[in-house]
Amino acid sequence: MAAFIRLVSHTPELQFYTAHRLYSSLSEDLSQETLTLASVWILGEFADVLLQGGKFDDGEEAKQITDSDLVDLLEMVLNSPYANTLVRQFVLTSISKLSARMSELSTPGVGIQQDRIAVILAGFSSNLELEIQQRSVEFGSLFTKNEIKAGVMERMPPPEIRATMMGTGKLPMH
Numbered sequence: 001m002a003a004f005i006r007l008v009s010h011t012p013e014l015q016f017y018t019a020h021r022l023y024s025s026l027s028e029d030l031s032q033e034t035l036t037l038a039s040v041w042i043l044g045e046f047a048d049v050l051l052q053g054g055k056f057d058d059g060e061e062a063k064q065i066t067d068s069d070l071v072d073l074l075e076m077v078l079n080s081p082y083a084n085t086l087v088r089q090f091v092l093t094s095i096s097k098l099s100a101r102m103s104e105l106s107t108p109g110v111g112i113q114q115d116r117i118a119v120i121l122a123g124f125s126s127n128l129e130l131e132i133q134q135r136s137v138e139f140g141s142l143f144t145k146n147e148i149k150a151g152v153m154e155r156m157p158p159p160e161i162r163a164t165m166m167g168t169g170k171l172p173m174h
Contacts, residue, residue, distance in 0.1 A: 001034055001037065001038050004038060005038065005041060005042070006158065008042060008046075009045070009156070009158035010158045015046045015049045016046075016049050016050060016052075016054045016062070017056055018042055018046075019042050019043060019046045019047070019049060019050040020050060020056075020062050020063075020065065022035075022038065022039035022042050022043065023039070023043060023050065023065055023069075023070075023073065025039065026039040026040075026043075026073060026077070027073055030076070030077060030080045030082050030083075031082050033082070033084070033086075033087065036077060036082070036083075036087055036090075037086065037087065037090055040074065040077060040087070040090045040091050040094045041090060041094065043070060043073075043074070043094055043098070044090075044093060044094030044095070044096075044097035044098060045097065045155055045156060046155075047067075047070060047097065047098045047101040047102070048101040048104060048105055050065055050070070051065065051066070051067060051070070051101065051102070051105055051107055052105070053065075066107070066109075067098070067102045067107045067109065067110065067113045068109060068112075068113060070098055071095070071098065071113050071116050071117060071120075074091050074094060074095045074098065074120075075095075075116075075120060077091050078091050078092075078120065085129050085131060085132060088124070088129075088132050089131060089132065089135060092121065092124065092132065092135045092136060092139055093135065093139070095117055095120060095121070095139075096117070096121070096139040096142065096143070096153060097153045098117070099113075099114060099117045099143060099149070099153070100149050100150050100152075100153035100154070101153075102114065103146070103149070103150065104150060114143075117143070118140065118143055121136050121139050121140040121143060122136070122140055123136075124136035125137050125140060
């Protein structure tokens with residue numbers, strides 16, 4: 001999964017295509033944990049790219065995905081019987097990043113979706129799983145601090161690609 005995320009992060013022309021395809025795949029199947037984790041991570045990081053829409057390389061027009069569609073899907077993942085602690089942690093992070101991306105884009109209906117996200121986060125603030133509860137409270141608190149939210153939730157820098165990962169088989173010289 002890490003190599004896949006690294007590839008997408010380093011290849012801007014793959015970001016829209018990958019986010020769109022993973023959105024569609026996740027909408028159809030929540031039972032595969034690795035697919036769910038990769039999808040949720042990519043959707044959180046590249047929601048802005050996805051919300052801006054576009055075409056695929058073959059010229060096919062992509063179905064427009066709205067901020068409401070993304071919140072619906074992430075909420076569905078959270079409420080899925082397949083959602084374990086790790087999946088919930090990823091979703092809470094992703095939905096918080098989505099909130100920041102929507103604010104940056106000023107999408108239509110952003111206020112309604114921001115309110116939905118705040119309610120979702122608050123719903124986990126008394127969760128029995130301490131890690132989930134902590135994330136929910138921290139993200140909920142960050143949610144109210146618009147002046148720093150964008151900076152904290154900005155896109156992660158792409159992970160480094162080492163020479164051995166590029167298929168050269170050579171170890172870096174020290």
